[in-house]
Amino acid sequence: MDKVPEYNALVERYGQSATFLNIYIREAHAVDGEWPDDAVRQIVMHTSLQDRIEQGRLLQEDVKMKGEMVVDGMGNAGAITYGAWPEAWVVIRTNGIIEDVASMGPFGYDLERLDELLARLCKKQ
Numbered sequence: 001m002d003k004v005p006e007y008n009a010l011v012e013r014y015g016q017s018a019t020f021l022n023i024y025i026r027e028a029h030a031v032d033g034e035w036p037d038d039a040v041r042q043i044v045m046h047t048s049l050q051d052r053i054e055q056g057r058l059l060q061e062d063v064k065m066k067g068e069m070v071v072d073g074m075g076n077a078g079a080i081t082y083g084a085w086p087e088a089w090v091v092i093r094t095n096g097i098i099e100d101v102a103s104m105g106p107f108g109y110d111l112e113r114l115d116e117l118l119a120r121l122c123k124k125q
Contacts, residue, residue, distance in 0.1 A: 003111055008064070010114060010118065011067050012066070013118075014122055017118075018118060018122060020066065022068065022070070024060075024069060025072040025079040025084055026045075026076055027043050027045060029043065030044055031044060049074055052071045052074070056070075091118070091121070
């Protein structure tokens with residue numbers, strides 16, 4: 001979550017040319033999960049889609065993440081398809097072609113590289 005300000009700057013810079021969709025997936029730091037943390041808000045692993053929707057809404061409010069927030073289904077199809085657990089970014093063209101997939105986040109991806117990619121793609125439009 002420490003990269004949210006950098007991410008928000010990209011949303012501001014490219015938001016007119018690109019859609020930024022945040023997909024809230026299985027919680028990485030649930031108190032009853034693999035990597036619990038000592039965050040103020042103690043999150044229990046989601047047992048229903050409604051739980052996941054509510055936690056996604058709260059997360060977006062807490063960290064002030066820009067872009068639209070949606071949630072992955074309980075079968076975790078989005079996380080599985082894009083290898084997004086615990087987090088990742090994926091650039092998908094409007095024709096459905098995947099342009100780029102970052103290494104597993106939050107430590108494996110480079111928002112400067114994403115900035116360069118978006119600058120190049122948005123210039124082509």
